[in-house]
Amino acid sequence: MLEKNQETVYSEGKVLQNTFAKNIQEIMKENLIDNIYGDFALAKINSMIERLNEKEEHEGNEEELLKEIHLISEPILRNKLLDMYDKKYNTSEFSIEKQLQKLNLNEEQRQQVRAMIEANISSANADK
Known part of the structure; x- marks a missing residue:
């Protein structure tokens, strides 16, 4: 009523x-x-x-897509999209996000840690 x-x-x-x-x-x-x-x-x-x-991958589209996914504030939806992203591009974004959540960091701290991780990944890829 x-x-x-x-x-x-x-x-x-x-x-x-x-x-x-x-x-x-x-x-x-x-x-x-x-x-x-x-x-x-x-x-x-x-x-x-x-x-x-999509079965085919578009060059340079990965980073833009990942940035868009990280803009989503709803954790269930964001995590599902990160999981789909990991499966498509063979990455570990979803597991990184889960580990960051376990650390109970604020948003600024999470962004700093994520930037350090991305810098380490970039330098490791450059060494190959």
Whole structure:
């Protein structure tokens, strides 16, 4: 059963705050902006999944894709994409991320450790 009070109106499962006598254009604009951000994020994630599932690899696309994956703040989704990335490119990004999470570091510290790891990997590859 849905209840109404003076501050909240229920509409299609979404809670709209303080809508009484509010300009209809403002209400529509707020909902449109939320949908645009959600649609953009969904399209971006689907694009990443498609690129990870492609059989052929595009040169230079790996680093850009990895950076995009690390921008995702939802840990379950980010870790799944990192796992897919590892399988496609034979890397250990997902295991590195899991180890960093176990260290209980803040975001800045995690970025510093990640930069050191990447520098070590780059120097090891240069020595080959």
